Every structure is written in C-alpha cells, then in structure tokens.
Amino acid sequence: ETGVTQTPRHLVMGMTNKKSLKCEQHLGHNAMYWYKQSAKKPLELMFVYSLEERVENNSVPSRFSPECPNSSHLFLHLHTLQPEDSALYLCASSQVLAGTEAFFGQGTRLTVV
Amino acid sequence: GNSVTQMEGPVTLSEEAFLTINCTYTATGYPSLFWYVQYPGEGLQLLLKATKADDKGSNKGFEATYRKETTSFHLEKGSVQVSDSAVYFCALKQTGGGNKLTFGTGTQLKVEL
Numbered sequence: 001e002t003g004v005t006q007t008p009r010h011l012v013m014g015m016t017n018k019k020s021l022k023c024e025q026h027l028g029h030n031a032m033y034w035y036k037q038s039a040k041k042p043l044e045l046m047f048v049y050s051l052e053e054r055v056e057n058n059s060v061p062s063r064f065s066p067e068c069p070n071s072s073h074l075f076l077h078l079h080t081l082q083p084e085d086s087a088l089y090l091c092a093s094s095q096v097l098a099g100t101e102a103f104f105g106q107g108t109r110l111t112v113v
Numbered sequence: 114g115n116s117v118t119q120m121e122g123p124v125t126l127s128e129e130a131f132l133t134i135n136c137t138y139t140a141t142g143y144p145s146l147f148w149y150v151q152y153p154g155e156g157l158q159l160l161l162k163a164t165k166a167d168d169k170g171s172n173k174g175f176e177a178t179y180r181k182e183t184t185s186f187h188l189e190k191g192s193v194q195v196s197d198s199a200v201y202f203c204a205l206k207q208t209g210g211g212n213k214l215t216f217g218t219g220t221q222l223k224v225e226l
Binding site: 041103 | 164
C-alpha cells in the first residue's frame with residue numbers, strides 16, 4: 001500500500017470515551033501533520049512533527065494529544081471531547097524540504113455525541 | 114504572518130465553460146504555491162504547484178502561474194467537466210517557516226450539464 005492511510009474512516013464517540021486516530025505513510029517522508037476541517041471553516045493546522053519532534057502546537061485543547069512514535073506513524077489520542085470537536089481530521093506528510101508538497105490521507109470523519 | 118485569500122464560492126458553471134478561481138497571498142520571501150483539490154468524502158489531493166516566480170504549474174488541463182508582482186496564483190481551466198466538481202484550495206509553504214502549509218478557505222466548484 002502506498003500513500004497516506006488513515007484509520008478509521010468514520011468514528012462516533014461519546015463525550016466520555018477515549019479513542020485514537022491513526023495515520024501511516026509509506027512515502028519515506030520525515031514530517032507529519034494533523035489538520036482539522038470543520039464545515040464552513042478554513043483548514044486548521046493542529047500539530048506538526050518534523051523528524052519525529054513536535055515543532056508546532058497551535059493552541060489545541062489538551063483533550064487532543066498527538067503521538068509520533070516513528071517517522072511513518074502518527075496518532076491523535078482523543079478524550080473527553082465536545083460536540084464541537086466533530087469534524088474531518090486529516091493527516092498529511094511531506095519531506096522537510098522547501099518547495100515540497102504535502103500528501104494527505106482520506107481523513108477520519110469524527111462525530112462526538 | 115502568512116495568509117492566503119481565495120474567492121468566495123460556490124462557483125457554478127456549465128460544462129465546457131472557462132474557469133478562473135482567484136488566489137492571492139501574503140508572505141515574506143519566496144514561498145512555494147500549491148493548488149489542492151478535495152472531492153466529496155475524500156482528503157486533499159495536490160493538483161499543481163509552482164516553486165518560484167513566473168513558474169507555471171499545470172495538471173489535468175488546469176494551470177496557474179506564480180505572479181510575484183501581483184502576489185497571485187490564479188487557477189484556470191479552459192473547459193470544465195462535471196467531474197471537476199470539487200472544492201479547490203490554494204496554499205503556500207514558506208521557506209524556513211516550520212515546514213507548514215497555509216491554506217485558503219477553499220472554493221467550491223459545481224459544474225452542471
């Protein structure tokens with residue numbers, strides 16, 4: 001399998017649940033990203049990992065916790081979410097090089113009930 | 114800081130019509146510029162890119178030219194098809210800017226028969 005793969009594609013969780021989103025890339029990239037896409041809002045960059053170090057955390061609430069165990073895998077751990085956290089969560093990867101594009105997964109559609 | 118401004122959507126066109134989606138940016142230095150496309154229920158896919166002034170990116174009949182003098186990267190296609198219906202995102206990547214992409218808000222295109 002090639003490209004960026006996200007699992008699960010769809011997730012429904014209660015506000016007291018704990019769940020994790022998984023992202024895996026087979027492109028040999030060394031930077032990975034989490035984005036949140038909500039209806040009628042711009043794409044929001046949540047976290048950036050570059051060479052397995054977290055280099056950006058855009059004021060994301062602590063109920064979202066990223067983990068990057070190696071350059072091919074990225075997780076987003078979720079706990080005590082709110083209904084407004086319902087969105088499409090997109091993972092992307094790229095090389096740490098000027099001018100290189102990011103490749104996106106198909107996203108996880110999260111619904112918090 | 115960096116920013117990308119896209120024309121508001123939705124844009125509705127008849128098949129075989131000419132398409133222009135405007136994109137302007139604000140950035141220091143010489144960013145790389147990208148157009149991504151998102152089909153319903155999918156993640157973002159790179160459509161085309163340009164990494165320096167006067168470069169023209171092209172793919173699948175779409176074109177965009179990096180105009181530094183007007184800080185623009187407008188997307189054009191001479192004859193759209195129903196299958197081009199999607200949301201189009203303009204983005205920039207700042208050299209040395211933490212390796213992140215800054216996106217516009219997206220422009221929805223609907224092509225009708």
